[in-house]
Amino acid sequence: MKVMTVFGTRPEAIKMAPLVKALNETEGIESVLCVTAQHREMLDQVLELFQLVPDYDLNIMKPNQTISQITSNVLVGLEEVLKKEKPDVVLVHGDTTTTFAAGLASFYQQIKVGHVEAGLRTYDKYSPYPEEMNRVLTGHLADFHFAPTERNKNNLLRESINENIIYITGNTVIDALLEVVEKPYEFEDETLKKINFEQRRVITVTCHRRENLGENMENIFGAIRRLAEEFDDVEIIYPMHMNPKVRETANKILNGVPRVHLIDPLQYQPFVNLMAKSFFIITDSGGMQEEAPALGKPVLVVRKETERPEAVEAGTAKLAGIDLETIYAMSKELLVNQAAYDEMAHAVNPYGDGHACERIVKAIKAYGEKSTNSN
Numbered sequence: 001m002k003v004m005t006v007f008g009t010r011p012e013a014i015k016m017a018p019l020v021k022a023l024n025e026t027e028g029i030e031s032v033l034c035v036t037a038q039h040r041e042m043l044d045q046v047l048e049l050f051q052l053v054p055d056y057d058l059n060i061m062k063p064n065q066t067i068s069q070i071t072s073n074v075l076v077g078l079e080e081v082l083k084k085e086k087p088d089v090v091l092v093h094g095d096t097t098t099t100f101a102a103g104l105a106s107f108y109q110q111i112k113v114g115h116v117e118a119g120l121r122t123y124d125k126y127s128p129y130p131e132e133m134n135r136v137l138t139g140h141l142a143d144f145h146f147a148p149t150e151r152n153k154n155n156l157l158r159e160s161i162n163e164n165i166i167y168i169t170g171n172t173v174i175d176a177l178l179e180v181v182e183k184p185y186e187f188e189d190e191t192l193k194k195i196n197f198e199q200r201r202v203i204t205v206t207c208h209r210r211e212n213l214g215e216n217m218e219n220i221f222g223a224i225r226r227l228a229e230e231f232d233d234v235e236i237i238y239p240m241h242m243n244p245k246v247r248e249t250a251n252k253i254l255n256g257v258p259r260v261h262l263i264d265p266l267q268y269q270p271f272v273n274l275m276a277k278s279f280f281i282i283t284d285s286g287g288m289q290e291e292a293p294a295l296g297k298p299v300l301v302v303r304k305e306t307e308r309p310e311a312v313e314a315g316t317a318k319l320a321g322i323d324l325e326t327i328y329a330m331s332k333e334l335l336v337n338q339a340a341y342d343e344m345a346h347a348v349n350p351y352g353d354g355h356a357c358e359r360i361v362k363a364i365k366a367y368g369e370k371s372t373n374s375n
């Protein structure tokens with residue numbers, strides 16, 4: 001049985017790396033890896049860390065690329081690869097444009113699609129944009145749905161997806177996280193090496209969502225600037241996404257502000273260890289809403305909604321929205337109110353036990369054996 005895994009961005013690579021490794025080690029499965037390289041440097045960092053060598057690299061990234069460009073380049077690029085390789089199943093992950101376009105390209109070749117991290121929903125078509133729709137559309141192209149949680153499964157059932165093809169697996173991000181988090185951890189990055197994590201309170205920040213570009217991002221960075229100016233025992237570390245639009249706004253508002261460190265994206269291993277040593281986290285990232293609870297770190301989510309309410313229910317994540325005053329006030333509360341901080345800072349893990357990949361491989365193998373027997 002031939003299984004092709006397709007991904008293109010940093011978070012997909014992190015969450016699919018342990019799965020590709022598991023597929024590579026499974027007898028009876030020929031595993032092929034195709035990257036679209038919707039991201040370039042940020043993807044390559046992950047490939048290097050997990051020692052993955054793609055069989056195909058579509059190398060599509062263009063500076064300031066549009067969603068239509070990504071979609072059409074993945075569709076056209078993958079057509080050729082799929083025709084040549086003829087996999088039995090294509091695995092895609094999550095909600096990026098690579099995910100949706102790879103699912104569509106596979107459907108056009110009548111190849112079965114397995115959707116990893118299926119069933120998350122905000123029910124708002126434009127938030128996150130275009131991710132909510134990418135995930136919904138991929139869900140309707142998929143033949144197997146690997147849902148991290150029971151809630152994700154129920155979302156799919158409400159859309160009349162057949163229960164027999166939904167598998168609750170946990171999120172593969174926990175598999176990846178457990179592989180790389182280490183104690184004690186020594187940083188190699190020059191900025192991080194100089195920070196005294198015992199005496200300073202570190203706030204780790206990331207921000208990149210398309211719907212936050214522009215005014216929302218200015219509000220978010222404005223709140224961060226105020227925090228840095230007001231609290232002199234705080235260090236703010238912001239490994240900036242490579243998106244030039246994000247960097248421009250971040251540099252405009254945060255460059256030169258005392259105690260704010262604008263650095264390049266970190267390799268996954270130092271990054272999660274930075275999260276583990278942080279006081280709390282401010283982010284609009286999806287994946288970090290899953291990692292932070294597992295690490296027991298409070299997260300303020302700078303978005304209007306989340307498709308990951310499990311972390312909010314568990315108490316470690318709060319929606320802070322995109323208003324400057326609210327983000328500032330909620331952050332300040334964590335810095336001045338010990339009880340409020342303690343209430344959020346506990347390790348819970350609604351997203352799995354680190355064995356998600358095993359469950360996915362098992363389901364794929366069972367499908368392969370069933371189809372062989374019926375031929």
Ligand code: UD1
Nearest residue numbers: 009038039040041042043062063064065096097242243244
């Ligand atoms: C993409 C995904 C988003 C995901 C995010 C994770 C879409 C539409 N968006 O958003 O769902 O949450 O990745 O980070 O699928 N760039 C580089 N080098 C890199 C990566 C990006 O230079 O390694 C720059 C390029 O100029 C590129 C721009 O960033 O054009 C934006 O990248 P793109 O993949 O289009 O969007 P993201 O905002 O990264």
Ligand code: UDP
Nearest residue numbers: 011014239265266267268271285286287288
């Ligand atoms: N991450 C990383 N280096 C960084 C910032 C984030 O490795 O400098 C990791 C983070 O731990 C998480 C993933 O990248 O696993 C999140 O990616 P991103 O925020 O780009 O996408 P999203 O999670 O929003 O889809």
